[in-house]
Amino acid sequence: MFSVLKKITKIGIISEKIIQLTPQDEDFKQLGLALKTQISKHFSGSVAIRAVDSGSCNGCELEIHAINNAFYNAEQYGIHFVASPRHADILLVTGTVSKHMEEALLRAYQAMPDPKWVIAVGECGINGGIFGENYATLGGVSKVLPVDLHISGCPPTPTQLLQGILTLLSQAK
Amino acid sequence: MSDNTWQQILFTELKRLNITYKSQQLQYLTLSIDATDWSKISNVLRGLEARFSGVWGDVLRTNIDVYALFSLEQHYLLVKTNLPEPPFSLPSISTCYPAANRMERHMRDLLGVELQDSPDDRRWTRHQAWKDKEYPLHENFPIKRTSYKKTDGDCKYPFFQTQGSSVCEVPVGPIHAGIIEPGHFRFQVIGETVLNLEQRFGYTHKGIEKIAIGKTPAQLLKLAARVSGDSSVANTWCAAMAIETASNVKVPERAIYLRAILLERERIANHIGDIGGICNDVGFAFAHHQTARLRELWQRTNAQIFNHRLLMDTIVIGGVANDINPDQIQSLLQELDTISRDFDQFIDIIQDYPSLEDRLATTGFLPHGTAKALGCLGYVGRASGIDVDVRRNNSYPPYDKYKVQHVLHSDGDVLSRLQVRVEETRSSFKLLSALLHGLASGDIVNSKITLLPNSQALGIVAAWRGEMLAFIRLDDRGNIARYYPRDPSWLNWPALEALIDDNIIADFPVCNKSVNGSYSGVDL
Incomplete structure (x- = not known):
């Protein structure tokens, strides 16, 4: 017990703000500040995300995991991941949408309460990426769901993911 | 056993059973046999305690070549047969090598090779995206x-059905509660205890x-990097190795070292992440946060020095994409020092927790016999006493110059699989330091590459999950005619079905994490 507390105290708080992560990006300095108002106004202080892998290589999942680590600490913005689509405001979809996942993805979307948003993650989410459209894939999330925002990258870095989610939130009305 | 004794024993045995074969010493000893002898030869190999490694097909214009790779006394042996015309059909080998079953069903779904006497011939990779009797390849x-x-x-x-008044069925997935890949698990439980688990993948x-x-080979490497995002380096190296072996391309020594540095970095990142994941699945969040922190620092260095957080696209045909300068080597060594010390401190803390040990010890027990019958690889095998590490058993450059530490446990539970990861991470830290110190000078890529049309070869690499294969055949223009990547998860997933029996269903997440198979790598 003592060793755990010692380690925690020694490391301290390592969470970084989006302003620190993107010092070169003026827009995001504003975004970080505007966000709190936005989230408290439209999402009662927190926004719930359900992540669905619709046929990714697992690269995007690893980076989505990373935005929950102590450095990026997505929860500091009121962003948290939920287990059920019924609790979610945003569906974060990775992958090219394999035909074998089409039905499951649609059902997850249908299970979400309104209002709801869809973010397509990674090159695969945009247009199928390297897998494209073939006999087994649809080639992009917008083929089956109304996509509100695309986050590019293969895979997108945690900073890009956060930027994307924050951009969507700032547009949400 | 000396180099040739195992071959003599094998040949004598084949003669005794009247199995005719043509043997060639290609990349590995290759036996071409008649399709009717397909299951007979695997029986012989089973009797000689050969390890099954993979089975796949290759569609030539109107006929199909089928290959099976075995390892006998730590020598690879490739068995090959040709199916000249439709209907393509082959005796199943999954009665003596159960791990071959899913690969055979995959081959049937994609290539149309029907299996005779298979204990289980339900569809595997095919769901409803294409029809029965249609074959994508x-x-x-x-x-x-x-x-x-x-x-x-x-x-x-x-799905398999279980009947009885107190049996209850729990379907899980394809979409899981966490941020992970999709797959379906069908449990039959009595109370909390798991009676049977059946996996269904292909999503x-x-x-x-x-x-x-x-x-083109260059395009293929980009694809290989994305077969399984967590094994990007391993898959790319494997594919590059197959193409280079097929075309006799020499890779400069410095590039070989850099590839090993990348592969060890990938191994460390994944092992560290898994250690935290296992602890988190029994409610020890401290460990999860610490490993996530270490992993993040590690990945930031990847981005800084190798231009990609997951090291994708760092390997090219004939070498690597980027060189590292002496300053970068220094900073890598420095990072290695801090992270390995931080890691050791962290491990000391978690090993001091009896309640953690209590949750992990005896949970998800995989007996040695089962692991051997299934041909388990990597940390799953090594935690159950299966001593397979390509870096030591079938060493390839640059690992042949180093003594890769022998990590072997025999308890076969989640704790052992955690322990194997801890020791492997430490061994990789040491290896990484040796590789960085011993980095040869010279070019990082062979600039004079000529690809040999109509050639073929296997690439075999020690991925972080275990032995990984890639079979590649080039066409008459030097482009890819066949690519089959065999992720180690093919042989580790069935172990999860076995080791979950008699555990409580609430322990499934930690058991699953301790195996951590790839979905994308086997769904293809």
């Missing part, structure tokens, strides 16, 4: 459909083998 199967029709879920898949099937056809 056949030449006349279009890569892209012209019209869109919604694909239904594969609701009528015939992330992306047509990788089909779209690989016709790609």
